[in-house]
Amino acid sequence: AQKITQTQPGMFVQEKEAVTLDCTYDTSDPSYGLFWYKQPSSGEMIFLIYQGSYDQQNATEGRYSLNFQKARKSANLVISASQLGDSAMYFCAMREVAYSGAGSYQLTFGKGTKLSVIP
Amino acid sequence: DGGITQSPKYLFRKEGQNVTLSCEQNLNHDAMYWYRQDPGQGLRLIYYSQIVNDFQKGDIAEGYSVSREKKESFPLTVTSAQKNPTAFYLCASRKTGAPNTGELFFGEGSRLTVL
Numbered sequence: 001a002q003k004i005t006q007t008q009p010g011m012f013v014q015e016k017e018a019v020t021l022d023c024t025y026d027t028s029d030p031s032y033g034l035f036w037y038k039q040p041s042s043g044e045m046i047f048l049i050y051q052g053s054y055d056q057q058n059a060t061e062g063r064y065s066l067n068f069q070k071a072r073k074s075a076n077l078v079i080s081a082s083q084l085g086d087s088a089m090y091f092c093a094m095r096e097v098a099y100s101g102a103g104s105y106q107l108t109f110g111k112g113t114k115l116s117v118i119p
Numbered sequence: 120d121g122g123i124t125q126s127p128k129y130l131f132r133k134e135g136q137n138v139t140l141s142c143e144q145n146l147n148h149d150a151m152y153w154y155r156q157d158p159g160q161g162l163r164l165i166y167y168s169q170i171v172n173d174f175q176k177g178d179i180a181e182g183y184s185v186s187r188e189k190k191e192s193f194p195l196t197v198t199s200a201q202k203n204p205t206a207f208y209l210c211a212s213r214k215t216g217a218p219n220t221g222e223l224f225f226g227e228g229s230r231l232t233v234l
Contacts, residue, residue, distance in 0.1 A: 106164055
């Protein structure tokens with residue numbers, strides 16, 4: 001079974017609107033972390049936001065927020081007030097302590113969602 | 120500015136040739152990683168190193184080799200044994216010590232094409 005599932009290969013959003021990118025995960029590790037990265041056409045992976053499994057509140061970073069629903073194993077990324085520069089691939093990733101070992105911090109990535117912002 | 124530098128950005132190789140991708144970081148990070156990305160796929164871990172002179176295989180290490188002789192450098196060699204080497208390769212590093220979420224910092228990648 002896939003550890004990270006992103007069911008939306010592509011999404012379109014109107015400029016200035018909000019958009020939600022879906023991510024579900026599968027783990028039996030009680031301690032884990034969830035990440036979202038943005039990959040523009042240049043190729044570099046840009047860190048956006050992090051949510052720890054024990055964090056009580058949903059993470060927010062500027063226009064990015066993470067809708068963390070632990071019981072549903074869901075960690076959706078919400079981008080508010082979309083901008084043309086938000087057009088990119090977006091990847092959800094997970095770090096499991098038990099699986100990867102406390103020191104290795106390996107990340108497992110989903111297949112990504114391509115977001116296109118329409119003027 | 121601190122960051123990760125990967126070179127070359129684009130590389131063409133004939134079948135049967137080994138090729139080495141460079142990764143240098145000036146972030147003073149102990150841990151470094153190599154990921155492979157194929158079209159429509161997420162990133163898959165090739166090798167990682169948590170400290171100088173030590174490295175471990177990731178999920179798809181076959182046909183690849185690495186070295187970690189210096190903290191700043193983590194080169195990846197794609198050998199002729201790698202059956203399908205055409206891909207986008209990303210190098211990353213991670214800050215150690217607390218507090219630490221495990222966030223990875225990435226380079227801009229190297230695109231390898233086998234002719």
